[in-house]
Structure formats: structure tokens, C-alpha cells
Amino acid sequence: MTATITPYRPPQQAGRDGFAQLLHAEWTKFRTLRGWVIAVVIATLLIGGVGVLLPRGGCPGGGGGCVVPHVPIGPGGAAVNDSYSLAGQPLPGDGSITARVTSLTGLIAPDQNFVGPNGPSNTLSPGLVPWAKAGIIITASTRPGSAYAAMMVTGSHGVRMQYDYTSDIAGLPGSLSVASPRWLRLTRSGDVITGYDSADGRHWTEVGTATLAGLTGTVRAGMFATSPLNFTPNFPTYGEPGGSVSDSVATGAFADADLRGGTPGGRWTGQQVGAEDANYNGAPPSGLGFRQAGGRFRVTGSGDIGPVVAGGVNTNYVTGTIEDHMFGVFIGLLIMIVIAAMFITVEYRRGLIATTLAASPRRGRMLAAKAVVIGLVTFVLGSAAVAVCVIAGSQITHAAGTYVLPVSWLTEARVILGTGAMLAVASALALGIGTVLRRSVVAVAAVIVAIVLPYIIGVTGILSATASEWVLRVTPAAGFAIEQSVPQYQQVLGHYGPPDYFALGPWSGLAVLCAYAAVALGLATWLLRRRDAGGAA
């Protein structure tokens, strides 16, 4: 007998085989396991819920007694301190101001433990804080927050050119003495200000040039002095900017003041710019202000011209940041990375990995699809939850009498979407680790050790400050840097530690986390292709 075999011809099917299909499959896998969906929803609710229900910060001694102050905003949009003593004249158009600073002296109040707005202190002893400053300034107006540029001698950072509160350029180094005075000059051409310094009044060096928006018409030029709070940071701990703060006063002595382009016969007029007690709460010592004796001038001031930094160490009001309510991100991350690791390890546990790899023999693409799915889920949910923390949290903080440091909408978007991205990249890293290790328990332990543990070490500072800094630089926990909304300033003493500040900048920190995720996923892909599709031995 001869059998005639008609081979099976499947009817034409409309199916497609591409990355989109793999994404669809992995998404279906994810959404059809109720436990996973519940877990990521809980993570999302925790991020938002902790942010809204457990506010940090707030006014010491209860919210009712605190009033959010009116804080000057600089040209760049940042909250600024702008209080100093000025001896000024109008400058109607282009011109220049030159002066010789012959001495910079100061007084510092005794240390007191910082517990918020600094209390009164009356006994001052001689001394200069590092960023005490005296010099010459051209400012659009004497309204706090105006555009300005200044050349100054500082307590221990030599000559600087500073403008518009956040910019700082170093000039001549070294400290000032009678034998070694400093000549300073600012020239105005329209809205462009150029700063020069000189050690002898003959040889001038250009320090920097600034174009100041809004510097039109008659501006004010003069000599100024001011001195910020004396801040000594302690060992930082999470959410507790430790350190001691005390008042200070600085006096600059000037000679040979020369204004070109000013009103003929104009006189130097003393003026306090900004709140007199911006930094100085005690009874002002005699001499605060401006004195002239012949061609010599003394300007004594207290305060600062510069940005407000987080932690309330250079303000007499309590500050907060938009990320103050993001503590829950850490808990949400913990849940999300566990789910991400288990997204693949349960497949090894159940033997389902064989079905998955039979459906998708191109193994790298399968892993990529998994990473995209878990990444998108955590990004979307995480960003939404962080948006609640930032927007609702800022209002809660404000209502509690705390001044929330303003940031641009771009920065706000970066904090929200960047934190979502951080959660997504951390999940991809966890997925990679899960693929390499294949066992749920081992993989979950590994991702916690890799991401969560360094973060705890970093922000609590349970080791040392140096260890914390390095941990937040070189471990995947560096990714948390994306949360910081206000920058650090070298020209302002501050409590530059977590959670407001990280050792790395926002994007650098996220890049470190991305590098870890790339290495983990690369190793995972290599092993996935090389190994037989079975569970761990």
C-alpha cells in the first residue's frame, strides 16, 4: 500500500513577528498577574501617600505661628538674600566705578545651636566669616532681587566677581592687608558690566564680563559691605541639617573712590539695601552703615548678596524644597525593584522561561522587551506619584509656614520625570540582576544590596561623611541625585548633604545608575544567549 500524504498547510495568518509583538506579550504577562499589578499600585500609592500624609519640614513650634516671608527672587528665578550696606550714587548711562579696598574686618557672634531662626546675640568678637564681602557694585536698583554685578574682597576667598546672585568668578587670590590692598573696577557699557582687579592700581586684569538683563537707564553704583551668617556644618544626618550658626558683621575700608559717568558733583549716600535684620537679629552694633572721612570711607554691613540654599542655614526663615515630600520614592523603589527582579526569576522558578524562549528564540530581544515593559510601568506610575509629591507636597509645605525654594518649571519637570526615569532604570538594573542570578531570593537580596543599602548608608551617614559621599557617587544609589532641585553654590556655605544635595549633579547621578543598568543587562543578555534555558542549578 502506498500512502499519499498531503502535508498540512496552515491557512494564512495575519500574525507578525517583531519587537512590538514581544512588548505586547510581556505587557500581557505583566498585567495578567494580579499580585504584580497590586504591588506596583501599592508602590505608587506609597510614594504619593507618604509624600502627602507625612510632610517633612514645616515651621518649628507649630504651623500657626509661622508666616511665609516675602523672599526676593533674583533675575534667574532663584530665591536670594539681598541685604547689604551701600554707599552709592546714580549712574545714568555708561561709565565706571573704581575704588581701593584697604581693609576688611569683621565681628562674629558666639556660636549657637541652630534650631531655625537664629536667636539674638549681642556679644561679638573680632573675626571674618569666609564669605564676608566688601567692594564695589553696579545694581539696577536698590530693590532686593535686582540685577547687579560686583567686584569684592572676601574673608578668605580672595577677590571675586559676582553677579545676579548665582554667578561667581575668582579674581586675585590672597588676603587683604594694609601692605597689600586691592583695587577694584567695574565698567558699564549698556547692560554689559566688566570687572577688573589690580594689586597696584596701575596693572589691571579683567576678571569677567556679565550681561545683565534689565540693566537699563539710570542704575546705582557704589561701595558695599555685607557678611553672611557664620555657619559651621556638623556631620550631616538625614533631614537634619546639623551645624552652628551665628551672626556676623563686616566692615570694608575704601579709598580713592572714583565714579566716571555719574552726576557731576554727586555725593556718596549711605543706604541699607534689603531688610536690616535679614541675617542680623540682634541689636545692631553701633556703626552699621556708611561713614566718610575726607577721601576715606567705611561701609559696615550684615547680610548677603547671593542665593538662598536649602536647609535654612543662610536665612532667618524656614526653607523647604520641592523634593521634601519625596521620601516615599525610596519605599516605592524598594517594591518596584523586587517586582522587576521577579519579572524574570519567577519564569526560571516555574520553568516558564522555556516557553518564553521557545516563543522568542532571539533571547536578547525578549530581555529588551521585558526591560522596556517594566521600565515603562515604573516610569509612568513613578512619575505620576512624584508629581503628586511635588505639587501637593509644595502646597502642604507652604501652608505649614515653610518657604519652598522656587525652581523653574523645567527643573520641576526634571525632578518629576527624572525620578520616574530613575525608578525605571533601577527596575531595568534589577531585571538584569534577576536574569543573571535566576533565583528570586538571591536576586531580590542582590538588588537590595546594590541599590537600597547604599542609599541608606548614603543619606543616613551611618558610616562617615566621606563614605556617604562616595557611596552616593559610585553605587547605583547615585541615581537619587536626580531628585535634587536646587543647586549647590561654592560661594555660599551650606549643608550640602542628602536629601537636598547629592555629591553628584542630577544627570551625572542618573548616568551612574544607567551605567550599572547597562552593564547588568549586557551581562544578562550574554549569559541568556550562552546558557541553556533552564533554571539555576
Next chain:
Amino acid sequence: MPATSEIPSVDGMEATIEVTGLRKRFGSTLALDGMSFIVKPGQVTGFVGPNGAGKSTTMRAILGLDAPDQGSALISGQPYPKLRRPLSHIGAMLDAAALQPGRTARNHLLWLAHSQGLSGRRVDEVIERAGLTSAARRKAGGFSLGMRQRLGIAAAMLGDPPVLMFDEPFNGMDPEGIIWMRGYLRSLAADGRAVLVSSHLMSELEDAADHLVVAGRGKVIADTSVAELIAAASGDRVTLRTGSRSEVMTVLAHAGATVAATGRDTLAVSGLTAEQVVARLGESGVGFSEISAHRATLEEAYMELTRDAVEFRAEPAEEEVR
């Protein structure tokens, strides 16, 4: 059934599984030692052998899950990793227990369908054909092994493939399920599909397989049609009831048969057919009261074939002891 001289093809490709010289070592264990066979379309090929013969490893190599050290496995002429939308070329069920317990049967099939660009409608079709409609929205964790087998078969059928492969599909099935499965396998072959079914129990394949690949110790011991295997088995014998036992023994031994007494008045004769026994005894005038021919079962034929493989397996261990 005669061997087909030419393997039919689908779209210019052979709808087959071709395994050639597979070798695979796991540590000190040689799991595959030159496994070679071809699974042809339009028939059910049984893949039998004792546990540890290398059946599952071969199937995993066919699906590209385990990489062989040597040799190749081709599906319709292509290695598995080269297949686009692989589930439309070959459907397989290797481990019916490989399920996420918290996911429903339908959702399990749904993600698999989505991976091939197939829709939920196709999922409902295969669920119906596998007889799982009533359980489709229940979590797979609560399924009996028999139901998991049906779910695995539904998954294999998603892509409506011309080649199918099932590893121990009868495991955990009740008698009703076994009968259903046999009919299902035959219907797949009747469609013109190539079907490979493994089992460690030959009896399960009775009435289901057309062709047999018998494996032992990582290679093929026999590759034959079911009819040929049974015919070749030496298990044919004739049992005889007689009052004159010694005379019968003398006559039949003289005729070249092997005769053994199995009771006070019963004898087992091998080497002669029943017709030959009747003729010889009639010629010699020796009487008997009852005669029956016993045809070898597939099971007996298989046991005979694999006995060597199983015994041979024990030898190296004994040598090591010495």
C-alpha cells in the same frame, strides 16, 4: 507502512523534524550520544525509551533551548532560532507544569499569542479545541496535571503549526483523557501534520503511533514502523492444552520448535505458527484439547528492544566497582 521516498514540503520547505548526530554532555553525564532521526508529516511518530534515554533533552535541543555540543536539529529545514514566528512552524509541549500559578489559562495563552502577533480570538479557538472552555478563566495553579496537559496542547496549537511535538502528553491523564489524546494525535496526523510524541510507556502509544523511534542511552536503538516492530518481535508463541504432554513435546521439538511446560497439561511453543503446530500434531496423530496463538504486544516488543539498553547501562558501574 512503506517509507515515503520523498518528504513532502510546505511552501518549499519540508514539514519535518530532522535530528542529526546530536551530542550533549551535562557534566559527567553523556545525555545525547549521536541521536538521529526524522519525523515525517502525516503520521504520529512515537519517541519512546526508558527514563534518561535522552528524549526530553532531544526535544529541548529541537526547540533551541539547550545547545547541543554537536549535531543539528532542523524544523522544516531550518534551525529553530532562525524561525520567524516560531509557533507557526512548530508547536510544542515540553513541561505541562511550566505555568505561572496565578495566571488564568486564557491569559497564559494570550501572552503567548501576542508574542506571535496572534489575537485573542485564536486563543479562544484553541481553548475550545482542547476542551478547556469551562476552565479558561480559572487560575492555572489549580489545574490537575491532565488539565495542564490540555492547556499545553492548546498552547502548541496556537500558531496552527505543521509540526507538533509533545513530551509525555499522557502523564497524569485519566483513561478518558488518554483515549481523547490518542484520537487528537491521530487527527493531527490526519491533517497532514508531522507529530512527535514521547513516552516512557509504549502501551500509551498503542493505537496512536504509526512510526516509532526507540531511544536508549542517548541514541536511537530502533527507527521503524509499528507494524514492522511487532512482526520482528520474537514474542510470538502458541499455547497448547493436551493430555499427552511428552508426545507433543517430542513431535514439536523434532519439528524445530522450542517447547516449554507451563503447567500440568499446558505447553508454550515458540518457533512454529499455530497452523504449523496443528499440522504436525495431526500428522503424528497426537491429540490436544485447546490451542491459542499469542501475538506479541507493542509493549513486549519494546521491552525486548530496550532490555539491552537498560542492562548495558548497568555495566560500567559494575566495572568501576571491580
